[in-house]
Amino acid sequence: MLVLPLLPTERVVLEEGDVAPRDIRAPRRFAYESALLRASEQQRAAAGVTPVYTLPDPALARQQLDRARQVLDYLGSVRADTLASFAQQRGWILAVPELADLPPETLDSLLALPDQGWDRVQLETLAVIDQAMRRAIREGYLENARDGVPALVSLDLSDEETAVAIALARHFLVPNSFLDPAATARAQARAREDVSSVLRTFEASQVIVREGARVEALDIEVLDQLGLRQSQVRWDDVAGGGLLAVLATVLLCLYLVRFEPDLIWSGQQFLLLVLLTSLSVLGTGLMVPGGVVLRYLAPTPALALLASATLGPHAGVATAVFLGGVAGVIADNSLEMTTYAALGGLVAALTLRRVERISALFRAGAFVSLAHVVIVVIFRLPQAAAEPGDLLVTALTGIVNGGLSASLALGVLFLVGPLFDITTTMRLIELSRPDHPLLQRLLREAPATYHHSLMVANLAEQAAERIGADALLTRVGAYYHDVGKISRPYFFTENQVEGMNPHNRLDPHTSAAVIIDHVKDGLELARRYRLPRRVRAFIPEHHGTNW
Structure with missing residues (x-):
C-alpha cells in the first residue's frame, strides 16, 4: 500500500481542465457507449423519482390510542376530585406532557363540562384519533394533520364539547408514515436501469479537442476509448x-x-x-x-x-x-x-x-x-x-x-x-447527550444517582479545566462512573426512601459485597453499551484500582 502510490509513471499528456496544445483528431471512424453521458442521464432520472414513504403504522395508532385512554381516565379522575381547588385541577392537567400547552380557555371548558358532555368528549376524542391515525401522517406534515382534526369531529357535539375534543385529539397525533430509504433507492435504481445506452460516433479525422480548448471529462473519455492516453511504467x-x-x-x-x-x-x-x-x-x-x-x-x-x-x-x-x-x-x-x-x-x-x-x-x-x-x-x-x-x-x-x-x-x-x-471529541459529545440509552436507564432506575453524577461531573470538569486536563473526557466519565448502581439502586443511600434501608436486613459481608459489586456491574454495563476504554476507566478508578 505504501509503495504503490510512489511508483512514478509517465503520465498522460492531457488531463481534465488542461488546455489542448493542438488539434486532436479521431484516427478512424469510431463509435462507443458513453458511460459519462449515461451516468448523467441516470442521475437525472434518479433525481426525478418521487420519494417512497411507508404505510401508516398501526402499532403507532394503537400506542397513541392507549395513551389517550390513560390520559382521559386521568382527566376524569381530576374532574371527579371535588376536594381539589380549580387551580390544583388545572395544575394537575398541565402536568401531563401531552397537555402542557393546553390553552386556558380549553382547560376551563374541560373542567366545566357536565358528566354527560365529558363522556361524549371522551368517545369522540378516541374516535377522531383512530380516524386520523389511520391516515398517513408524514414527517414534517404533522401540523397539516392536526389542522384537519376539526373536519373529523361529529356535528352532534356542542361548541364547547367540540373545542375540547379537537384540542385533546390534536395532542395525540404523531407521524406514522416515514421515508423508506430502501424503497426509494430501489425506485431510483429502477429508474437508472431504464436509461438506455448513449452512443457517441466520431468520423475519421473528426476533431475531438481543438487547439486552445479546455479539456473536459467527455474529451478524456473519448481519448481513453481511442487509446490516445497511454501510460508507460x-x-x-x-x-x-x-x-x-x-x-x-x-x-x-x-x-x-x-x-x-x-x-x-x-x-x-x-x-x-x-x-x-x-x-x-x-x-x-x-x-x-x-x-x-x-x-x-x-x-x-x-x-x-x-x-x-x-x-x-x-x-x-x-x-x-x-x-x-x-x-x-x-x-x-x-x-x-x-x-x-x-x-x-x-x-x-x-x-x-x-x-x-x-x-x-x-x-x-x-x-x-x-x-x-x-x-x-x-x-x-x-x-x-x-x-x-x-x-x-x-x-x-x-x-x-x-x-x-x-x-x-x-x-x-x-x-x-x-x-x-x-475516544474522540465527537464520540464524547455523543455520550454526553442525555438521551443516551445508558444515561436514560440511570435516570429512570436510579434517579438520585443520576443527579449525583451530574453534580460530580460539574465539579470534576471545573477541576480538570484548572489543572489543564481533558475537561470533556472528565465530564463524560463522571456521568458514567456510577452506572453500576442501576443493578441494585436502593442499596445506595441516595436512592433510598427515608426509613427503608435494605442493608439493615443483611449481614456485613453481604452488605459490603453489594456495595463493592457496583463497580463490576458498572464495567459490565459499560461493555454492553460499548463505552470507550477511557470512559470505562472512570468506573473502577473512582474507587481506586484495587477493588
Whole structure:
C-alpha cells in the first residue's frame, strides 16, 4: 500500500481542465457507449423519482390510542376530585406532557363540562384519533394533520364539547408514515436501469479537442476509448520509489519509537496509523498528478489533523513530514509540493492541540489555509507577472484545502472512534447527550444517582479545566462512573426512601459485597453499551484500582 502510490509513471499528456496544445483528431471512424453521458442521464432520472414513504403504522395508532385512554381516565379522575381547588385541577392537567400547552380557555371548558358532555368528549376524542391515525401522517406534515382534526369531529357535539375534543385529539397525533430509504433507492435504481445506452460516433479525422480548448471529462473519455492516453511504467523509477518508501517508513517508525513508544506497541493504534497513512498516500498519489488544481487541493493536512486528534501531536508531526516527502516524490521531486504538503501538515498538527470542540479542527484548518497561501506566494510570486491568474487560482485552492482537510478529518473522526476504541471529541459529545440509552436507564432506575453524577461531573470538569486536563473526557466519565448502581439502586443511600434501608436486613459481608459489586456491574454495563476504554476507566478508578 505504501509503495504503490510512489511508483512514478509517465503520465498522460492531457488531463481534465488542461488546455489542448493542438488539434486532436479521431484516427478512424469510431463509435462507443458513453458511460459519462449515461451516468448523467441516470442521475437525472434518479433525481426525478418521487420519494417512497411507508404505510401508516398501526402499532403507532394503537400506542397513541392507549395513551389517550390513560390520559382521559386521568382527566376524569381530576374532574371527579371535588376536594381539589380549580387551580390544583388545572395544575394537575398541565402536568401531563401531552397537555402542557393546553390553552386556558380549553382547560376551563374541560373542567366545566357536565358528566354527560365529558363522556361524549371522551368517545369522540378516541374516535377522531383512530380516524386520523389511520391516515398517513408524514414527517414534517404533522401540523397539516392536526389542522384537519376539526373536519373529523361529529356535528352532534356542542361548541364547547367540540373545542375540547379537537384540542385533546390534536395532542395525540404523531407521524406514522416515514421515508423508506430502501424503497426509494430501489425506485431510483429502477429508474437508472431504464436509461438506455448513449452512443457517441466520431468520423475519421473528426476533431475531438481543438487547439486552445479546455479539456473536459467527455474529451478524456473519448481519448481513453481511442487509446490516445497511454501510460508507460519505468521500472528503474519503480525500484527507486520502493526504496524511498522503505526508508521513509523506517524513519517514521524510529521517530515514533523515540517520542510515542506506546503507539508503536499498541496494536489498534498502530493499525489505525498505518491505515490512515496508507489511505492518505493513495489519495495523494491519485490527486497530485491530476493537474494544478487537484494537486493543491489534495487534503494532505487531513492526515496530520487525524493523527494529532487520535494518536497525539508527535504522530501528527511525523505523518506530516512523511506525507510531505511522498507528495514531493509523486510530483516529480517537486520542492514546492514537498514544502506545501509538509508545512501544511505541520501547521495542522501544531495548532490543533486538544479537540474538545469541533471548532478546533476548523481553527487549525484556517491556519493551514494561511500557511498554504504563504507557501504559494513564495514559490509562485516570481512567475506572477507572466501568469497572474495562476497565482490567484493556486492561492484560492490552498485556502479551500484548509477547509476541505478539516471537514475530511471531522468526518473520519466519527468513524475511527467506535472502530478503533479511540475516544474522540465527537464520540464524547455523543455520550454526553442525555438521551443516551445508558444515561436514560440511570435516570429512570436510579434517579438520585443520576443527579449525583451530574453534580460530580460539574465539579470534576471545573477541576480538570484548572489543572489543564481533558475537561470533556472528565465530564463524560463522571456521568458514567456510577452506572453500576442501576443493578441494585436502593442499596445506595441516595436512592433510598427515608426509613427503608435494605442493608439493615443483611449481614456485613453481604452488605459490603453489594456495595463493592457496583463497580463490576458498572464495567459490565459499560461493555454492553460499548463505552470507550477511557470512559470505562472512570468506573473502577473512582474507587481506586484495587477493588
